[in-house]
Amino acid sequence: MFTVGLVVNPVAGLGGAVGLKGSDGADVQREARARGAAPRSGERAAVAVRTLLSRRPDARIVTVPGAMGEHSVSAPHDLVRHQPRAATTSSDTRAAVAALAGVDLLLFAGGDGTARDVLDAVSGLATAPPVLGIPAGVKVYSGCFALSPATAGFVAAAFDGTTTPAEVVDLDEDLYRRGAVSPRLYGSLAVPAVRAALSGRKTGSSATSEGTVEGIAREAVAKMRPGTRYVLGPGATTMAVGRELGLSTTLLGVDVVERGGAGFGGVGGIVAGADVSEAELFALVSGGPAALVLSVIGGQGFVLGRGNQQVSPRVVDAVRDGGGELIVLATQQKLAALGGRPLLADTGDEETDTKLSGHVRVITGYRESTIYRICPASKEFSS
Amino acid sequence: MSASGESFAQLPVAPKPPVRRFHQARWDEPIIFELSQPGRRGVAVPEPGAPAVELPESVRRERAPKLPEMSQPHVLRHYLRLSQENLGFDLNIDVGQGTCTMKYSPKVNDGFAKAIADLHPRQPEDSVQGVLEIYARMESMLAEISGMSRVSLQPGSGSAAIYANIAMIRAYHAANGEGHRDQVITTIFSHPSNAACAKTAGYEVITLMPNADGQPDIEALRAAVGPRTAALMITNPEDTGIFNPRIKEFVDLVHSVGGLACYDQANANGILGITRARDAGFDLCHFNLHKTFSTPHMCGGPAAGASGVSEALAPFLPGPVVEAHDGRFILKYPEKSVGKIRPFLGVTQNIVRAYAWIMALGGDGLRTVAETAALNNNYLMHKILQIPGASAPWGRRRIEQARYSWQQLSEETGVHSEEIGVRAADFGVHYWTSHHPYLVPEPFTLEPTESYSKEDLDEYAAILAHVAEEARRDPEFVKGAPYNQTVHKIDMTSLDDPDQWAPTWRAYVRKHLSGKG
Numbered sequence: 001m002f003t004v005g006l007v008v009n010p011v012a013g014l015g016g017a018v019g020l021k022g023s024d025g026a027d028v029q030r031e032a033r034a035r036g037a038a039p040r041s042g043e044r045a046a047v048a049v050r051t052l053l054s055r056r057p058d059a060r061i062v063t064v065p066g067a068m069g070e071h072s073v074s075a076p077h078d079l080v081r082h083q084p085r086a087a088t089t090s091s092d093t094r095a096a097v098a099a100l101a102g103v104d105l106l107l108f109a110g111g112d113g114t115a116r117d118v119l120d121a122v123s124g125l126a127t128a129p130p131v132l133g134i135p136a137g138v139k140v141y142s143g144c145f146a147l148s149p150a151t152a153g154f155v156a157a158a159f160d161g162t163t164t165p166a167e168v169v170d171l172d173e174d175l176y177r178r179g180a181v182s183p184r185l186y187g188s189l190a191v192p193a194v195r196a197a198l199s200g201r202k203t204g205s206s207a208t209s210e211g212t213v214e215g216i217a218r219e220a221v222a223k224m225r226p227g228t229r230y231v232l233g234p235g236a237t238t239m240a241v242g243r244e245l246g247l248s249t250t251l252l253g254v255d256v257v258e259r260g261g262a263g264f265g266g267v268g269g270i271v272a273g274a275d276v277s278e279a280e281l282f283a284l285v286s287g288g289p290a291a292l293v294l295s296v297i298g299g300q301g302f303v304l305g306r307g308n309q310q311v312s313p314r315v316v317d318a319v320r321d322g323g324g325e326l327i328v329l330a331t332q333q334k335l336a337a338l339g340g341r342p343l344l345a346d347t348g349d350e351e352t353d354t355k356l357s358g359h360v361r362v363i364t365g366y367r368e369s370t371i372y373r374i375c376p377a378s379k380e381f382s383s
Numbered sequence: 384m385s386a387s388g389e390s391f392a393q394l395p396v397a398p399k400p401p402v403r404r405f406h407q408a409r410w411d412e413p414i415i416f417e418l419s420q421p422g423r424r425g426v427a428v429p430e431p432g433a434p435a436v437e438l439p440e441s442v443r444r445e446r447a448p449k450l451p452e453m454s455q456p457h458v459l460r461h462y463l464r465l466s467q468e469n470l471g472f473d474l475n476i477d478v479g480q481g482t483c484t485m486k487y488s489p490k491v492n493d494g495f496a497k498a499i500a501d502l503h504p505r506q507p508e509d510s511v512q513g514v515l516e517i518y519a520r521m522e523s524m525l526a527e528i529s530g531m532s533r534v535s536l537q538p539g540s541g542s543a544a545i546y547a548n549i550a551m552i553r554a555y556h557a558a559n560g561e562g563h564r565d566q567v568i569t570t571i572f573s574h575p576s577n578a579a580c581a582k583t584a585g586y587e588v589i590t591l592m593p594n595a596d597g598q599p600d601i602e603a604l605r606a607a608v609g610p611r612t613a614a615l616m617i618t619n620p621e622d623t624g625i626f627n628p629r630i631k632e633f634v635d636l637v638h639s640v641g642g643l644a645c646y647d648q649a650n651a652n653g654i655l656g657i658t659r660a661r662d663a664g665f666d667l668c669h670f671n672l673h674k675t676f677s678t679p680h681m682c683g684g685p686a687a688g689a690s691g692v693s694e695a696l697a698p699f700l701p702g703p704v705v706e707a708h709d710g711r712f713i714l715k716y717p718e719k720s721v722g723k724i725r726p727f728l729g730v731t732q733n734i735v736r737a738y739a740w741i742m743a744l745g746g747d748g749l750r751t752v753a754e755t756a757a758l759n760n761n762y763l764m765h766k767i768l769q770i771p772g773a774s775a776p777w778g779r780r781r782i783e784q785a786r787y788s789w790q791q792l793s794e795e796t797g798v799h800s801e802e803i804g805v806r807a808a809d810f811g812v813h814y815w816t817s818h819h820p821y822l823v824p825e826p827f828t829l830e831p832t833e834s835y836s837k838e839d840l841d842e843y844a845a846i847l848a849h850v851a852e853e854a855r856r857d858p859e860f861v862k863g864a865p866y867n868q869t870v871h872k873i874d875m876t877s878l879d880d881p882d883q884w885a886p887t888w889r890a891y892v893r894k895h896l897s898g899k900g
Contacts, residue, residue, distance in 0.1 A: 332820045335592055336592075339824070340597075359603050359606035367582065368587070368589075368590065370571075370589060370592055371591060371600075371604075371606045372592060373602070
């Protein structure tokens with residue numbers, strides 16, 4: 001009997017689409033709901049469980065009552081005796097993990113904050129089960145996550161007991177909101193040894209690639225047309241694009257800019273929206289030409305769905321309906337570090353991800369580019 | 384120091400250990416300019432009977448050149464010492480400098496090069512018919528080897544030949560009213576000079592990354608080609624040693640949108656007499672005579688390159704070219720020539736060396752070169768893959784070289800590929816990783832050309848196996864290498880810092896010694 005435990009952090013990912021860059025703590029979660037955010041981690045956990053059971057119908061799911069697991073499992077399952085409070089906190093995650101300690105594999109849905117709670121709980125157990133993260137948070141930089149919910153299901157189904165250590169990293173959300181990216185290593189978890197399908201720990205921007213980043217920004221601006229709204233995703237590379245336009249854009253937010261025409265004298269431009277929410281972004285890109293300018297998460301290859309959940313399926317559709325393109329920015333080093341793996345889209349809507357798949361132009365420097373494969377994160381699994 | 388344990392202390396001499404007890408010379412030798420003493424002179428004895436030549440006043444220098452003033456034995460000693468602090472082909476098993484095609488340069492060919500050393504590039508054509516004939520014959524041999532119609536031997540290096548090719552591509556499109564073609568496509572495993580030359584010539588460069596098999600992604604090429612495509616510039620086999628079996632499809636795809644296909648055959652060592660650029664449809668190609676055709680690399684030049692083109696591109700060749708006319712050889716500028724890539728005809732001494740090398744081997748011999756190189760590579764690969772922690776990504780057959788990975792060893796020991804290379808130098812061999820960016824993690828690239836014996840390859844593999852074993856036993860020891868070398872670790876930052884680098888003594892004095900007394 002293959003027993004799989006499931007813990008869902010029901011508030012994971014809440015802050016993403018509304019531009020809060022995380023969901024740690026009750027205040028942020030309240031603010032996220034006030035801004036119209038809806039939870040999505042339960043749904044992502046359900047995808048993972050369905051995929052697992054389709055491949056391995058004999059697997060027995062054990063989980064926690066309510067939104068912390070039960071709601072994500074439609075098949076027969078067992079419940080452990082842990083009754084989470086209505087508004088769950090990290091102590092609920094830790095208690096649930098402790099209650100599920102005897103399983104063969106523990107799946108958890110959440111982000112880096114959830115991974116830290118799982119790490120804390122597992123460290124206190126006499127025998128720790130292997131774990132695997134279902135990516136559902138805003139920040140998913142730790143190496144213990146599968147590339148997508150479906151991939152988590154595939155990996156769980158293929159699990160033969162062999163494990164490998166994977167790192168748990170997290171950012172301080174307060175610092176992060178103020179524009180600092182400094183992932184901290186918290187420890188490691190034993191995860192199924194299926195390397196390619198795991199996220200790989202995020203690698204930060206390389207200090208030596210500064211000149212290249214400026215070249216990429218210059219090239220991106222050279223390709224911009226006046227009258228088109230350009231959505232700049234988070235990251236140092238896209239921020240350099242803003243700088244090249246003479247604008248002050250945010251490091252971690254999603255911004256919308258326009259290149260100046262003749263009236264602006266020189267390149268120049270305007271910020272049409274800074275650090276926008278999904279709803280603001282949708283309003284800005286609907287009804288006029290727009291394009292997406294996104295960077296790549298180093299080591300993982302995500303272009304959509306990690307740190308930029310504001311760029312939702314309907315935003316992507318609105319941009320495409322207006323004939324707009326997806327412009328990806330990355331250094332050759334960053335692409336090389338992917339080891340031949342494709343770029344990934346995980347907007348949460350597989351149809352949108354599939355529409356984006358194929359080959360995309362990636363600007364790698366001034367008058368330098370490559371054509372690189374992009375595919376839905378759920379499809380990227382080779383075993 | 385005690386002599387105990389030294390194998391020569393007793394007779395018979397004890398057998399040699401599995402890896403050589405090498406120690407590089409360390410002469411602590413100054414730069415030659417620092418050895419200069421005012422008034423010190425060497426002597427060049429004039430030819431008997433030759434009249435003394437006085438230069439006319441108008442061409443004489445007003446001040447003597449700032450050359451080091453030294454005596455003959457001091458010059459000899461200085462350069463012998465430097466030669467001992469080196470790891471060139473003639474000293475080491477030079478298979479570690481993959482992609483550079485390090486092979487034996489037969490000494491007899493140096494004699495031929497010496498024989499023409501006194502020719503002057505401005506001599507009248509009538510007085511240099513022999514050397515012009517060598518150019519003409521060399522051109523026709525390289526045309527036969529590549530399948531191309533004409534070949535220019537003017538470029539002074541491989542990169543200069545690539546530049547000549549991109550210049551011809553630009554001129555060809557301009558002549559056809561297609562100057563709007565402003566994109567050049569290359570691959571990340573092609574030599575970076577392709578991207579660099581295209582960019583220097585004003586092109587936007589699209590670099591294709593490999594697919595999961597380590598091959599350039601033809602679907603990406605399909606997405607990349609279009610009305611703006613000027614050319615595809617590609618190496619095959621690539622730096623990985625993997626031959627692209629779909630190369631004809633790549634060429635056809637580029638032709639279908641009106642672009643040209645240019646084959647980087649700098650290293651043609653695995654395909655000599657086996658495949659030809661023109662037969663795969665290429666419009667242009669180039670060779671490095673200092674790689675495939677055995678002339679010395681000359682430590683960065685002057686080497687020699689050769690640019691081959693199809694009939695359609697021939698009018699654009701750099702000039703002058705040598706042509707036979709009424710039983711004699713003349714210099715001529717092609718009709719729409721892109722001009723000069725370097726002064727005069729080419730690096731004649733290397734053309735002569737390469738000509739001699741081809742003539743000595745003949746057509747069958749050239750094919751044997753390629754077959755032997757591929758056999759040596761397969762043998763070495765077999766030996767390397769037996770070393771725990773070494774791998775060859777993609778698991779595919781390689782032709783004449785292979786890009787390997789120490790990823791596993793590095794993960795297990797924390798020792799990086801560069802550090803293994805530095806430690807390997809303690810055993811008297813050269814080692815190289817890869818061009819940047821590293822697509823293969825912890826890379827190393829080995830290319831055993833036809834010049835090495837089985838024992839050479841066994842020794843090289845044994846050195847790497849030994850260092851890998853040291854890395855497992857004592858990683859910090861390997862990281863502390865070298866121990867037996869002329870210099871210790873070098874701070875590489877000066878290579879990337881214009882304020883520090885100094886390719887000449889004058890630059891060194893200006894940047895580092897001025898104002899210091």
